[in-house]
Amino acid sequence: MNDRKGRPAGLRERTRRAVQAEIVTTAMRLFLERGFEATTMEQIATEIGISRRSLFRYFGTKEDIVLGDHAAHGEVLRAALEARPANEPPWEALRAALRELLESLPYSAEDFLKITSMLHASPSLRARQLEKRQQWTELLVPDIARRLGAAEDLMTQVRAHALAACALACSEVATETWVRSGGTVDMERAFDEAVAAVRG
Template sequence: MTTRHDRPEATTGPIWERTRRRVREEITDVALALFLDQGFENTTVDQVVAAAGISRRSFFRYFGTKEDIVFGDLAEQGPVILAALEARPDDEPVWTALRHAFAVLNAQVAPRRGLAIARLVATSPALRAAHLEKHLRWQEQLAPEVERRLGDGDAPPGLRGQAVVATALACLDAATAVWLDRGGKGGIEELERLYDQALTTVRDS
């Protein structure tokens, strides 16, 4: 659902860390504007660094790849989601627990950034591939905890956990697609409502 892009600037931590965060945010803003205007594949790192007024060497101090500009540290949020899931009561329905766990991502991205990222992913094969890889990593990390919560069953070990998490992620993608079609109206709150509706549809079918 979303990265740390566009969050209010932190006022704690070493000054070098705050400076680094500001520079990273400025590069991201410049890059996203270029991606939306020219297309992700058609925009080069050289164009980004020229528009941002930095060197290639400086760019790669902040981003490992061009895809990292779009996703930020979102791909690494699997452990954060897992910790949120593990903190939910054991007797809570698994779909509800997952819904609350994924909600931790909402604080990571502002609606304007979330909409821009959704548009880029929808139009870029490279970003769709990176998005799928991110979800597969999340699925691998979350499935064992979901399997534990489901208890014993007749299915082969691991199957139900993988299936539930994959379905929850598919619901998130479906909600994001509809939110994007509607122009991101209603912000993150509307995206959450659409996600709830998607999960309810699957759960009650």
């Protein structure tokens, strides 16, 4: 495991990452078993066998535990977009990148449905999720602007922001539809329908 500069991570950093992963795994299990709002940081700390103070050294809030990997997912999405053919139109490239992100998630369809349902049911999680999605938009804009042909032009930046934001909004609508259907609706078809409505 390497650090951000490609160097092998030290023992302390590897230990920290291992503890963070254990916290997330344990907390997600408790959230799914008991509900997000009903689970406390104290219960999470007790389940893991660490003090509440130690838990707060890793995560300040329950929302941070659930959405802490959202930033990493944003980087996966950006990398997937940048790996698409340079001449691929923005909408097609965004669709393919979002599909790659979804396929990269380490959850079964059943667990992903439970986690997504939990996200949609909690107002505090929804608020934080929207904040993270804004960060994703910023990550996607440079590549979209290049695909539009004039990355430094102000109006191109406007169009790139609009495209990235709309694609993520369509993804959110498709995911919400999938959750409401209990996982029976085809998420990609719902995304395509949302995009068609925006582009029509």
